[in-house]
Amino acid sequence: MSQPETDLNVAIAKADTPLHAYNEILTLLGEMEKFVSINDRIFVKINLNTPEGFPVNTSFALIKSLIKSCKKAGASEISLGSYSSKGVKIRNIDQLLKINEIVMPLGAQLLYLEEDSESELLDIIQNCDKFFVVNQVNVDPLFDCTLSMMNSAEINILNSQESTEHDLEGDFYKKEMVSKLLSIYKKRKPDLIINDLYHVMEGAGPYIYKDSNLIETQLMVGGTDPVAVDFVTLKLMGKNPLENPLIIGACERNIGNTDNINIIGVDLESSKVNINYCEKILEDITVHNCSIKTGSTCSGCYHIAYHLLNIMKTYMTKDLKYITRQSVLIGENPPEPDLNKNVILFGNCAIKSTENSSFRTIYTSKESIPLSDKIKSIFNKGKKPNKKLKTIEKPNKQVLNIPGCPPNLNSTIKLISNYYGKQQGPNLYLYYNLMETYASTSNKKAKKGGV
Amino acid sequence: MINRYFKDNWNKILKFNSKVEINENPELLEEFVRIPLTPIQIDAFLLYRLTELIYPKFIHDQQNIADIILSDYSIDNMVLESYVYETKIAGIHEKAIHLPKNAISITPKNDLDNIEGLFIRIQDAIIKENGIKIMSIRIFKKRAIDLLNTHCENLKKLSFNEFVSNLLDLVQKCIGNELIILYPEPDLLRFMRELISLSQDIKFSSIYNLLNNLSPTYKHAISFNTKTISFTCQIEKEVHENTVEVIRPEQSPRDLEKLREANNLESVISLDLNTVINSLSEIFEQKIPIKMDQMKLLLQKFLFGLRSFDTHWKMYPRPKIYNVLIRYLIRLIGFNVNLRKLSHWNLPEFILNLFNSNIGLNSKILILLTNNRNKNIQNAILLQFLNGSLVKISAVNKTNVIDNNLDIKEIHSDLVETLGHIDFVFKVDVDLIKEIIEKFIFKIYNVSPLKQYKVLKMTKKSKYLEVYPSSPAYELFKSKSSLSLLKLLLPIFIDKHEF
Ligand code: SF4
Secondary structure, three states, X not given: OOOOOOOOEEEEEEOOOHHHHHHHHHHHHOOXXXXXXXXXXXXXXXXXXXXXXXXXXXXXXXXXXXXXXXXXXXXOEEEEEOOOOOOXXXXXXXXXXXXXXXXXXXXXXXXXXXXXXXXXXXHHHHHOOEEEEEEEOOEEOOOEEOOHHHHOOOOOOOOOOOOOOOOOOOOHHHXXXXXXXXXXXXXXXXXXXXXXXXXXXXXXXXXXXXXXXXXXXXXXXXXXXXXXXXXXXXXXXXXXXXXXXXXXXXXXXXXOOOOOOEEEEOOHHHHOOOOOOOOOOHHHOOOOOEEEEEOXXXXXXXXXXXXXXXXXXXXXXXXXXXXXXXXXXXXXXOOOOOOOOOEEEEOHHHHHHOOOOHHHEEEEEEEEOXXXXXXXXXXXXXXXXXXXXXXXXXXXXOEEXXXXXXXXXXXXXXXXXXXXXXXHOHHHHXXXXXXXXXXXXXXXXXXOOOO | OOOHHHHHHHHHHHHHHHHHOOOOOHHHOOOEEEOOOOOOEEEHHHHHHHHHHHHHHHOOXXXXXXXXXXXXXXXXXXXXXXXXXXXXXXXXXXXXXEOOOOOOOOOOOOOOOOHHHHHHHHHHHHHHHHOOOOOEEEEEEHHHHHHHHHHHHHXXXXXHHHHHHHHHHHHHHHHHOOOEEEEOOOHHHHHHHHHHHHOOOOOHHHHHHHHXXXXXXEEEEEEEEXXXXXXXXXXXXXXXXXXXXXXXXXXXXXXXHHHHHHHOOOEEEEEEHHHHHHHHHHHHOOOOOOOHHHHHHHHHHHHHHHHOEOOOEEEEOOOHHHOHHHHHHHHHOOOOOOHHHEOOOOHHHHHHHHHHHHHEOOEEEEEEEEEOOOOEEEEEEEEEEXXXXXXXXXXXXXXXXXXXXXXXXXHHHHHHHHHOOOOEEEEEEHHHHHHHHHHHHHOHHHOOHHHHHHHHHHHOOOOOXXXXXXXXXXXXXXXXXXXXXXXHHHHHHEOOOOO
């Protein structure tokens, strides 16, 4: 059956293995030869978030199949690229996961795109012949799921070094994020987008946490219009795409179109899947021995605190048993903590708005005898000295300020680990050491690649 | 139809069982039988007591059983033989009633697909004919009987290791090919069937032989105790052969020191039999693949058992690691190695979460067992994980690269063609495994912090352990010195105070 040839063709494939689903996508869209010409130089944007296992990053099996089909179609150069989201250099991730050693024999190369060169990605995608996006779909606290339009980010999502104060009222954090994520698409749209939702991480994501659960949907979505592909993906995942800030932002910027989408392959309605999305209310993330109090919060603090609380839940079981009680206060004017002990003030709003709160000061009372009474009692044995109650006011030292708007995740882990120390927080201390390991993996053997 | 050697022993067991109730002091009946399907001699009354304890837990807890032998061919009535056992106590077989040829009929179609309906029909037929209400059936295909017979015929000729290998193969064949059907199906049988399908082409006997080759020579005893039973299993491995001996209850003193001296043993472990049975039945209740949460729970229980030295288990000689003075001295230099405070509640969750984030929720891991001395790879096993649960274990056929090459990177890239993408290759040398098995299992009584430290140092050498590609946890493990690694890990492994 011939399919209408429009730019808004979106293919949905369902198969018994991810590779069969990928092949089906290509068949539905017209084989790789339709996208790749002889001697094309191709840049493939993948997810390479952290040196963790699947499904945090794009499946390597899928990447390898894509490289093979590009080569078969005549591509001369294939480069892969990504930005990590936890402040880890791509070359460090490569040194651990040996991606180049895996893809180089197939004729591809992983580029070390780093955040210090803003125009680097732009240069690459403007100079390559074809620009592909292969995106792993998982649940995401901010945008419901990790859409292909998030994949092209030139930003370090969780560890922004920028100190710009965000306006709580206008939720500028999310707006700024949307604008940064879409900036690339204003310059050049990808020629092929694949959203891999064959396996989707639900519950807690997009990194592997205690509440993460992997479900097999057997689905993959592909097309040439990023907005249309993400639109269909959201629909498949049971979300209303028209409420998604990225889709709204993309439509506002005329990056894509949500009308006239022509779905080919399996039926969308009957293929919809039920997904458990990330907790939208931070208080609902149950962390042992930890009370979470939020005031007015913008998506900046919500986003980073979401990850922090999940890290605590996943790795700090023992620490929180030792600590016995901890309160995390987030946003402007949060409620008072249950106890004045181990109060973590997360973000500038929480720090500033609680400056005069009662938990900041510790009042202790002490019985004391004035000196004159003491002397009198020495001479007059029968007379007991008058004891007076004296109130002492001290700043509460068991308060930890985590500055930032929003705070940087890595620095937050470091501050909390230092605050509790290795005796009280052995698990977090190990986690912090692990983070340091992949942030500081030796650069000796690193090579800089390029298209 | 049934092998004579097996039948004679079985009849002896039935005869003894029927005497127990009418005898005032059955424990004084000094009779010996073999544990069915094994060459191991055991006091008949001890076997009676053990069956009384184990059968209801693992097989079926109600009385009266029917055994049916079915033809392998689709004939009109597949029943070749059938017997009924009237059991006053679940599992204690006393007398077999041989049913007439056509008392029960089973047709090839429908009947075996609807086992519940078949059971009800057989139950009704036996009540009508014999007035006995059976509560379970055991169906043996003729092929299973043939295999059992061959196994029993060889029992006298086989060495102990050969017997264990044969028995494991027999169990794998009978359960894996559904040659034995029990209704109601016990958890043990379902668990074994799922385990067999998880481990695919790996023979249980080869796992046994591998573990046997990796273990040192030893002579230990395990003393099992309950309020009513006490017996000892003496296990010995000499250079080429193993032996197992079950020592009669009255010959097995509860004093471990005396037991050790009397039998010239390296060490004696005392376990509460009820705890062992309950733990095993909890394992058998699990569905395979075992879900992550269940796995955490099982590991928590295992570690809790391990830390409960002197309460749930005892050992003589007492492991050095429990010596207060040694522990105190080590504490002085900054290490807390009190195994009684092993963090059983925290460790499984922490380790599995770390494993998941480093390895991934879906992954394929190739494990290569190398032999550095012979410069070859002994075994290659592929593990597949799905959503953090182990779903498949398979043996990998050795290729030229695996045979002649110890370079983990080359092996990784070579196997991609045949096995698809492999996430990690772990290369572990048999010497390291031998060291761990010897130090931490067979000679645990002798394990000192210094020996633990030596094993840790070994694991840091790529000659003994290598991972490709790497992961943050492995990088951290390699980058730290053994001492600072201990400092980092011990506070996680050992609790500061009891909770
Ligand atoms: S501190 Fe947090 S809540 Fe306040 S404006 Fe900044 S990101 Fe938003």
